[in-house]
Amino acid sequence: MGKTIKLFGFGSAVTVEEVKHFVENYTGEGSVAAVKVGQREGGRAHAKVQLKNEDDVDRILSWTASRALWHNDSYLRAWPMKLDIIPQPKPKFDLVSIDDLMLHFGYPVSGGKFSILWNQPHVSFKYGPKMDKLYFFLSYNSMDYKLELFNDNVWRIVLHYLPDQTNKCLVIQLLGAPRIYERDPSALSTSREVAKDEQWFDPSLFYKKVEDHFLLQEGSTFSSNTDLVPIINPPTTIHIPYNILFKVNSLVQNGFLPPTALDSRFFESVDPNRIDTVFIEHALEKMFSLKDCFYEPVKWLNEQYKEYRNKPPRPSVLPEGLVAVRRIQVTPSKVYFSGPDINLSNRVLRNYIKDIDNFLRVSFVDEELGKIHSSDLSSSTSVTDGKPTRIYQRILSTLRNGILIGDKKFEFLACSTSQLRENSIWMFSSKPGLTAEGIREKMGHIHVIRNVAKYAARLGQSLSSSRETFQVNQNEIEIIPDIEVEINNDTKYNFSDGIGKISAKLAEEVARKCGLRNTPSAFQIRYGGYKGVVAVDPSSSAKLSLRKSMQKFDADSTSLDVSSWSKLHPCYLNRQIIILMSTLGAKDNVFEMKQKEFLAQLDAILVDPEKAREAMDRICHGELVKILREMILCGYKPDSEPFLSMMLRTIRASKLLDLRTRTRILIEKGGILMGCLDETGTLEYGQVFVQYSDSKSRQSSSETLLTFNDRQSNQNCHIVEGKVAIAKNPCLHPGDLRVLQAVDVVVLHHMVDCIVFPQKGPRPHPNECSDSDLDGDLYFVSWDEDLIPPCIFPPMDYRPEPTAFLDRDVTMEDVAEYFTNYIINDSLGVIFNAHTVFADKEPAKAMSEQCIALAKLSSKAVDYPKTDNSVYNQGTIHVKARSRGAPSIILSENMLLLPYYVTYVPRELFMSIPIIP
Helix, strand or coil, X not given: CCCXXXXXXXXXXXXXXXXXXXXXXXXXXXXXXXXXXXXXXXXXXXXXXXXXCHHHHHHHHHHHHCCCCEECCEECEEEECCCCCCCCCCCCCCCEEEEEEEEEEEEEEECCEEEEEEEEEEEEEEECCCCCEEEEEEEECXXXXXXXXXXXXXXXXXXXXXXXXXXXEEEEEECCCCEEEECCCCCCCCCCCCCCCCCCCCHXXXXXXXXXXXXXXXXXXXXXXXXXXXXXXXXXXXXXXHHHHHHHHHHHHCCCCCHHHCCHHHHHHCCCCCCCHHHHHHHHHHHHHCCCCCCCHHHHHHHHHHHHHHCCCCCCCCCCCEEXXXXXXXXXXCEEEEEEEEEECCHHHHHCHHHHHHEEEEEEECCCCCECCXXXXXXXXXXXXXXXXXHHHHHHHHHHHCEEECCEEEEEEECCHHHHHCCXXXXXXXXXXXXXXXXXXXXXXXXXXXXXXXXXXXXXXXXCCCEEEEECCHHHEEECCCCEEEECCCEEEECCCCEEEEEXXXXXXXXXXXXXXXXXXXXXXXXXXXXXXXEEECCCCCXXXXXXXXXXXXXXXXXXXXXXXXXXXXXXXXXXXXXXXXXXXXXXXXXXHHHHHHHHHHHHCCCCHHXXXXXXXXHCCCHHHHHHHHHHHCCCCXXXXXXXXXXXXXXXXXXXXXXXXXXXXXXXXXXXXXXXXXXXXXCCCCEEEEEEECHHHHHHCCCCCECHHHHHCCCCEEECCEEEEEECCCCCCHHHCEEEEECCCHHHCCCCCEEEECCCCCCCXXXXXXXXXXXXXXXXXXXXXXXXXXXXXXXXXXXXXXXXXXXXXXXXXXXXXXXXXXXXXXXXXXHHHHHHHHHHHCXXXXXXXXXXXXXXXXXXXXXXXXXXCCHHHHXXXXXXXXXXXXXXEEEECCCEECCCCCCCHHHHHHHCCCCCC
């Protein structure tokens, strides 16, 4: 708690000076540090008073509690404030600053030798104990540079003595390359000096000291690729297959193999013509898992091979539907090989499973392996001179030129929509009779699409993760009409956009094929060129009933592939939904109460076995969670069994982190549910049907397969009746949050763990919720009476803008540019943050003019992967926020969001979250 209190009950005409003198009559002259007076409804005033002494705070609170503090004829009430009027200055920290250093770049040859590839004199170094980065400043070729090393990116730091015993050498071994900044001579300096030294600390606390003689020697480069480094190849006299060479590169790039050790002896020791391939792969995988630098790898490998001959390693077998895929991460300055990683398969990989080694996942990331942001690809000066950054060129050149590894040349194949958001793509190494272009041609008749964004999305449709179930012949499906309504002769709404039907019999077979023990009410599918959701219709005679809105292109495939299915996901409030609910009249203290309830649950799982088991069922998933649940059922106690306690604390810490960073508050009376359509036509506009299964029902279904007749008679399913709040993330417009009436409809009792929308009315409810549809979108649904806002706001008009079409066929060069430009146009984070700023500052919150404008921009940004219409066409957001006064919004092409701290509900929620240990 701070030293500030809030006093209620002053007359409306009270002044700051009057409050100061009044308080100091009780606490002593000079005891008040600051006063701020504000008006309240009803003519009374309140005052925030910051005192210099905490004892004075306690004294004032005590007097008001006993009704002993009166001003004129009114008794005053007091409330402690968490934040002071004048924030306490942060303790200044010491800064290590060393000038005129010699900086060497290279790699260790052994524990006592370092091979130098490049060096630079007259370098400055700065570091402080509370800084999360190390800084190096240097000049090269008349340009000034800054190198940033994040603490998390530092593997280890060791201090060595050079042979002359007078000079020391600090060796910083990195997990990744530093960030390198070049000073723009035309830009104004915005840097500021770090606080002057006022405290001292021992610099040796952050490095290890080794008493030895450390030798620096000249080294030589070893990468066979001048753009994507380091990629190495064996001597021309030794042929190393791709799968082994890939793992060797991974070991070098991660610092586990020194380049000087990669001589002919090493490559002979990993040559399958001399050593069993299984032995080599297991040994290299073990070398990677040990996370150490092997200066004598040949000796170590021979020892492993000797062990394997006595006890051969067991070959691993993947379960059906999973594949092992290699992955490359491309940073602005380096490249990292990883894998093979286990992934859910997709249609393309299943069709070419024998060529799995020719497929490659490539992700473009920053030096810390995090997401690359739009500002990294478009500099502040690029707007005027038209020149993108070098990172932009690096990504685009990789897409155009591909990646060469040994004798394999990988080229850009395609990417799914989800991979696009992750800045990730698929590459393929062509071979005689099978090329990347040939694979794309067999995906379907996509060449007729002339919009680049839609063309890229349709290519990626076959590359989205899915499970293969059954072949469904064309004569076993039916095409049924969409349910559409036209408004004012210029607007047409489709109530059935993206959804069809599946027979109960086929649904049960698909569920069993997917390894499910209960039959979901709906499946998200891919079938030929169709994509969307098929919901169970007990009366359907056709196996599949599909609609035109589900067909994205023509394709010959008859395989029914399942991406996901309907189930009850945990329901969480987030910052956007809280802002909308608060805007529409929900009481702010409700959110604080819900968070306190969630925090109490998280605390309880550490000591209460029953609460821990309930949490496993409610908020956690995965194989490990099943093990923890079994341990609890076997009688292990969360507060006494070390492994169980450690894992529960990890789960708690993860949820606390979500609370602090995303305001994710678990809501018991709610769920995240897949949207479906009332095919019976029973529901009226404004109504929905919601039925959910409880945890006991979901647990029992893991033992026996439930058919639809079973589900209709299942007593552990609950039908919601009354008002429900519904939203679809992201949601910025106040009309995105809908309040509808949940009703009981007997003919829909087979629909469980989904939300069923009507096919009647002037406009589909999904479209009202952030321009959603029924092709697999998940909806926030809450029937908690405390969270039903008293007001509603008209939904936003989400009519799509015209899309651009080429006068020729789309090429992969177009797709490569579109992919790279997407990263530049990925401005959703900036828009979301700006929305939070204005919702906080403006009295109308999310109804303010600025927030409505941001909601419209958000809609365009969300649709960019579908339309290729950039928000830059109408400018983007430049937010300028200060600690006092209202922020301003400017439409410009320079994106900037200054640091900002929200002052209303989300901030109060944040401040009440315990620090994660």
